[in-house]
Amino acid sequence: MPLQIYNTLTRRKEEFVPGTPGYVGIYVCGPTVYGDPHLGHARGPITYDVLRRWLRRQGLRVRFVSNITDVGHLVDDADEGEDKIARRAKLEQLEPMEVAEKYTWSYFDELAALNVLRPDIAPRATGHILEQQALTQELIAKGHAYEANGSVYFSVNSWPQYGKLSGRTPEDEEAGARVEVREEKRDPRDFALWKRANPEHLMRWPSPWGVGFPGWHIECSAMSLKYLGEGFDLHAGGIDLQFPHHEAEIAQAEAAGHAFARYWMHHNHVLLNGQKMAKSTGNLVLLSQLRGKHEPMYVRFYLLQAHYRSVLDFTDEGLEAAKNGYLRLLNAYREVHHRLQAAPSGHHAGLEAALDILERDFETALNDDLNTPQAIAALFAFVTELNRALAERPGRESLARAERVFTELGEGVLGLFPARVLEHQLGGELLEGLVQMLLSVREEARQNRNFKLSDAIRDRLIELGVQVEDTREGPKWKVGA
Ligand SMILES: Nc1ncnc2c1ncn2[C@@H]1O[C@H](COP(=O)(O)OP(=O)(O)OP(=O)(O)O)[C@@H](O)[C@H]1O
């Protein structure tokens, strides 16, 4: 069965067919960069990273675009209030651009530690002011936007399709609209494309409507169309963005006459104590905190063990369990690698059959709306069969295939075994072997009453920071005091 994904636009699973054979364009809404990234911020990037790797494995060329919001996102997510970045700049006594730069890098650094591939293009909103103004002008020219006091608003009333993504009706909106509405809006549902800047507003640009700054939603319509073109394949983001952000993105693009994304994916939230993890509420676990305590691959594995469309309530115990599961897979991978070094030529029918099943089940799982928990379950089932086969000393050809499958599916698609982890493990093994070898030479020297040599070995190890303790079970060592 070919790849099916759940398309929020049609509310059902659909076969994913790229608009241009062989090529896929993906746009993912990135963060507003005014704070250190939390665990919730990693879920989308890891989900769409697996999708990207999976599509690449089918031989498709993927252009992956994910933006950085560095202007225009106001504190209350609506059209009033301070800019989130400008507010942080005041608090930290930095330039708004310094804030954006600082948190853009902390975001990318954390994602790199999680083995998330960098986007092909990571456009910043402030670098695309002209494109946003041009789209705003197209909307005014077509009668879907109007200027009022130096701001420009999208006229929701002029676009009956508004609501098609979220399924919200105008009645829902009227009822939900905030009471105090800016008088310059003709309809409470209208949203800003361009905002007049008050004198104290730091981030400001000239425009045909006076000095101001872009609204939050317009950046994504403008930048996705610029880099991926009309009717691009897939747009993704967190479920909280479905309304109003994505609804507005669609309206802006389509009302201006541009075909927009054909598939929409939304990942569900990571929760903490039952509430959405969010910067604005401070209900969060920072990725940097987790990195201080755990190997980042445990975190990646933890997130992939849940399906992206279900909520995930974070707990330390859950992460601990994920660590054990991850190590089970890693140890199996290492064991295969280790056995391969000295195995004689030969095939093992049981192992080959288990590999056939793994490849089939893994593919079925990912093609079913990126079912990563099921793909991981296929890996676990394989490891059980592998351990059984290993007791029968399988030959080189079968072991080599097992290693290749681990590399291609475990690392290539799920991104769970970067070279860093394997080298660390292999480096650790080598170190253990070398120190043990020195300690046994020292033991032998002692038995031969060659104390000069045994003391010299101990002293040299101490100089290198290796502490040796003689216990009843033999010498033990550790690094550090
Ligand atoms: N708890 C979460 N779980 C999953 N995805 C999240 C979570 N929080 C944010 N995201 C996603 O991360 C991306 C960046 O969002 P954003 O910068 O608005 O984060 P935020 O922490 O929710 O900020 P704020 O609290 O200011 O709204 C969006 O795609 C958003 O849906």
Ligand SMILES: [Zn+2]
């Ligand atoms: Zn967006």
